Amino acid sequence: RKEVEQDPGPFNVPEGATVAFNCTYSNSASQSFFWYRQDCRKEPKLLMSVYSSGNEDGRFTAQLNRASQYISLLIRDSKLSDSATYLCVVTRSGNTPLVFGKGTRLSVIA
Amino acid sequence: DAGVTQSPTHLIKTRGQQVTLRCSPISGHKSVSWYQQVLGQGPQFIFQYYEKEERGRGNFPDRFSARQFPNYSSELNVNALLLGDSALYLCASSLWLGPTGTDSPLHFGNGTRLTVT
Numbered sequence: 001r002k003e004v005e006q007d008p009g010p011f012n013v014p015e016g017a018t019v020a021f022n023c024t025y026s027n028s029a030s031q032s033f034f035w036y037r038q039d040c041r042k043e044p045k046l047l048m049s050v051y052s053s054g055n056e057d058g059r060f061t062a063q064l065n066r067a068s069q070y071i072s073l074l075i076r077d078s079k080l081s082d083s084a085t086y087l088c089v090v091t092r093s094g095n096t097p098l099v100f101g102k103g104t105r106l107s108v109i110a
Numbered sequence: 111d112a113g114v115t116q117s118p119t120h121l122i123k124t125r126g127q128q129v130t131l132r133c134s135p136i137s138g139h140k141s142v143s144w145y146q147q148v149l150g151q152g153p154q155f156i157f158q159y160y161e162k163e164e165r166g167r168g169n170f171p172d173r174f175s176a177r178q179f180p181n182y183s184s185e186l187n188v189n190a191l192l193l194g195d196s197a198l199y200l201c202a203s204s205l206w207l208g209p210t211g212t213d214s215p216l217h218f219g220n221g222t223r224l225t226v227t
Contacts, residue, residue, distance in 0.1 A: 004152075043200060043218035044153065087152050097143060097166055098216065100152030 001026055002101075006088050009105035017078045021104050023071040023088030033064055035073050036087040038103065044087055047073075078108045112136070114219035116201050122225045123191050131186045131222045135203030141165075142184040143216065144176055145200040153200055159184055188224075196226045 006023045013019050025033075033050035048055065050062040050071055061074040071088055088101040115134045123129050135142050141160045145153035158166035159178035173189045182203075188195055202216040 043220050045218070046215045089152075097155035097158055097168065098145075098153075100145075100154070102150070102152050 003027055003099050004088055004090055004101035006101040006104050009085075009103070010107055011104065012107045012109060013078055014109055015078055015080060017108075018074065018076045019078055019106060020075075021073045021086050021088070021106075023073075023101055025069050025071070025088075025090045027090070027092060028069065029092045030069075030090040031093050032091045033071050034089040034098070035062055035071075036089055036100070038085045038087055040084075044100075047086070075106075078106075080108050080110060082106060083108045114201055114203050114217050116199075116219035116222050118222060119220065120223045120225075122227065124227055125191055125193060127191050128187065128189045129191060129224060131188075131199050131201075131224075133184045133186070133201030133203075133219060135182050135184070135201075136217055139203035139205055139217070140182055141204045141206060142178055142182065143202045143204075144184070144186045145202065146170075147198040147200060147221070149197070156186070191226045193226050196224060198223050
C-alpha cells in the first residue's frame with residue numbers, strides 16, 4: 001500500500017462548481033500535511049498547509065482527520081485557472097522528506 | 111530575488127552514460143533536496159542536504175549520488191543510466207532542515223527533464 005493515496009483523476013468540472021479532493025495516508029506517525037499544486041510541465045508549488053482545526057484560504061478549504069488518517073481539499077467557485085494537478089503531501093516530522101501522493105488532475109471547463 | 115535555479119532544463123542521454131544535474135538554492139536557504147518525478151506520478155525523494163552534509167536518502171540505488179557545496183548549491187549525479195531514469199528531476203530548497211509548513215516551505219526549481227534512450 002502506498003504511503004499517500006489520492007482520488008484517481010481526472011476531475012472535469014464546469015466553472016463555478018465546487019470540487020473536493022480526498023487523500024489518505026498510511027503512516028500514523030505523520031505530523032505535517034500539505035496540498036501542493038502542479039501546473040502542466042511545471043514545478044510543484046505549496047498551496048496550503050493542513051491543520052487539525054481545518055483552515056481556509058479564500059476559495060480553498062483544507063481539512064485533516066487524524067483518527068481516520070484522511071485529508072481533504074475543497075475548492076469553491078472553480079476558476080479556469082484552478083486547472084492543475086493537486087498533490088497531497090505528508091511528512092513524519094520537520095526533519096523528514098515530503099512524501100507525495102500521485103496527484104489528482106483537475107480540469108475546469110468554461 | 112531569484113528562485114531555485116536548475117540546469118540544464120532538458121537533457122538527452124543514452125543508456126550507460128553518466129549525468130550531472132545542478133541546482134542553486136534561493137539565497138539564504140541552506141537545505142537542498144532532490145526529487146525524481148516520473149510521468150504520471152508524484153515526486154519521489156532522492157536526497158536531502160543541509161550545511162553540506164547528507165541528511166536523508168530515499169530508496170534509490172547507489173548509482174545516484176549528490177553533494178552540496180560551500181555556497182549551498184548542489185549537484186545530483188546518476189551513473190550507468192537506465193531507461194527507467196527518464197524523469198523530471200526537481201531540486202527544492204528551504205530555509206531550515208525539513209519543511210515546517212508555511213514557516214519554511216519547500217521551494218522547487220523548474221526541474222531538469224532527463225530522457226534516456
